[in-house]
Ligand SMILES: Nc1ncnc2c1ncn2[C@@H]1O[C@H](COP(=O)(O)OP(=O)(O)OP(=O)(O)O)[C@@H](O)[C@H]1O
Ligand code: SF4
């Protein structure tokens with residue numbers, strides 16, 4: 001089998017926080033031993049409550065800042081420990097698109113200069129070639145270069161500015177784009193257009209995405225697989241269809257139950273399923289399973305033994321001693337029963353590709369530069 005495009009193993013990122021007088025007040029365990037992979041052309045969705053570590057994980061993958069420990073292999077190269085110059089070169093094919101294009105784009109620069117900047121930084125092509133490439137990229141993201149090329153970010157709408165950010169991310173011909181809440185601040189219509197653009201780029205350029213968002217319905221719509229994060233850990237990861245249809249981890253169940261119902265007769269989450277309370281502090285996470293202080297299925301074992309991520313259905317993993325699945329032991333089951341259940345994987349599932357909403361208008365076809 002070919003190597004994954006991105007392979008992250010046991011990634012750890014921690015921040016020391018200091019109180020008055022610079023005295024160490026504690027360590028934020030923002031990302032604690034996270035492992036996952038992304039295949040070429042795949043979209044991996046990443047969901048979790050605010051503060052669960054999604055952005056920190058994305059930045060640790062990019063080595064900005066460098067993680068405390070762990071491994072990040074991208075296109076066969078280990079990024080952790082690379083010298084700055086090699087890192088910049090290796091990272092060229094991995095780009096990040098942020099939530100707020102107005103925050104990520106320099107307000108003084110015009111759209112053309114913003115898109116050209118990575119090409120200049122990497123000394124790609126002559127001035128004329130770069131100019132043609134920039135116009136092509138603006139075209140690709142659905143912006144007429146003659147109309148929008150000379151505008152500054154504040155002269156663009158949110159959706160247009162995000163298209164400039166995407167054109168800029170595409171400039172160096174990436175194979176992976178990390179979208180950190182990239183469509184979250186856009187209104188519904190513009191969001192659908194940008195999502196369609198991302199999907200089209202994926203199919204035409206073979207791009208892969210790590211797609212980070214709060215909105216579970218949105219993540220399902222765009223992802224092949226989904227990873228769920230809680231307090232610095234991936235607690236469940238699997239094919240989108242399987243994870244949404246048969247969630248295995250109580251936290252995923254709670255997250256799914258908190259999606260507002262489209263049924264006006266039943267707007268509330270099912271009783272007893274929605275998540276309650278605030279997550280504990282990442283400075284002092286609970287022992288054993290980090291979700292145990294909010295978990296309706298928690299047992300004594302959960303406080304003493306950290307549940308490993310294990311495969312409970314085909315390609316579908318969860319870190320829970322008492323997962324929510326037909327064949328798993330009930331919450332009151334003993335530790336021995338839980339251990340026995342560990343060797344009993346359940347329902348196999350296929351990996352689906354979920355198309356995004358119908359595209360309103362189709363900008364020109366994309367081609368990779370030769
Ligand atoms: N530089 C930093 N110093 C100290 N703590 C940090 C730092 N960056 C992030 N954190 C903490 O790490 C944890 C994870 O933050 P992160 O921004 O990764 O969460 P998130 O899942 O992206 O949240 P959101 O959904 O709100 O964007 C939080 O508790 C946050 O306060
Ligand atoms: S390991 Fe225990 S506390 Fe953690 S999610 Fe599973 S049942 Fe709940």
Ligand SMILES: [Mg+2]
Pocket residue numbers: 054055056180
């Ligand atoms: Mg974030």
